[in-house]
Amino acid sequence: MRPNPAHEALAALDRAWGGGLLIVTQNVDDLHERAGARRLIHMHGELRSALCAACGRAEPWSDPLPPGTPCGGCGEPRLRPDIVFFGEMPYQMEAIDASLRQADLFVSIGTSGAVYPAAGFVQTARHYGARTVELNLEPSAGSFYFEESRIGPASMLVPDLVRELLG
Ligand SMILES: [Zn+2]
Structure with a gap:
């Protein structure tokens, strides 16, 4: 695209x-x-960003994001796509x-x-x-x-x- x-x-x-x-x-x-x-x-987030579910830090991301990927900030293995899912604000x-x-x-x-x-x-x-x-x-x-x-x-x-x- x-x-x-x-x-x-x-x-x-x-x-x-x-x-x-x-x-x-x-x-x-x-x-x-x-x-x-x-x-x-x-308003619905970005594909090229990852969000830490532990500390809330977002970081640029372009690779696959398997469950358990550690956060570059706090180190917790809770990085997720930085996308607003159904039911989220x-x-x-x-x-x-x-x-x-x-x-x-x-x-x-x-x-x-x-x-x-x-x-x-x-x-x-x-x-x-x-x-x-x-x-x-x-x-x-x-x-x-x-x-x-x-x-x-x-x-x-x-x-x-x-x-x-x-x-
Ligand atoms: Zn974090």
Whole structure:
């Protein structure tokens, strides 16, 4: 997998946009980073990271992770994938919530809109006054919360929107 035009456009926006900006992804791959994005939260964790279940330390990891792998910090054999599993709380929810409350523009890209807490982000953003736009292949389960829905592939819609924002 390589970064697609949507990843590239968001990274370009991140580089060019002088104001506040936060990319929140539910994906665990590193395609946003490889495209060059910096202001990024992986709310469901990262494939290329390992987490110690004993001390909570995360470290970069790209190899297989068999059970019993020792932590590079505390040495306990409890390293696990740094991925948020079903039923666990996603990462950095306070930072995400703070951004949603301050946002002038909230854009949802390529999500089903059916899985909470992410599905509720649009409601928070809209409640606090953000313009809300959905970019998706089809109207999502929460489509009616958005002021505007653009239907089509993210690889086309995201570059178009970024051009509008930077134009
Ligand atoms: Zn540890």
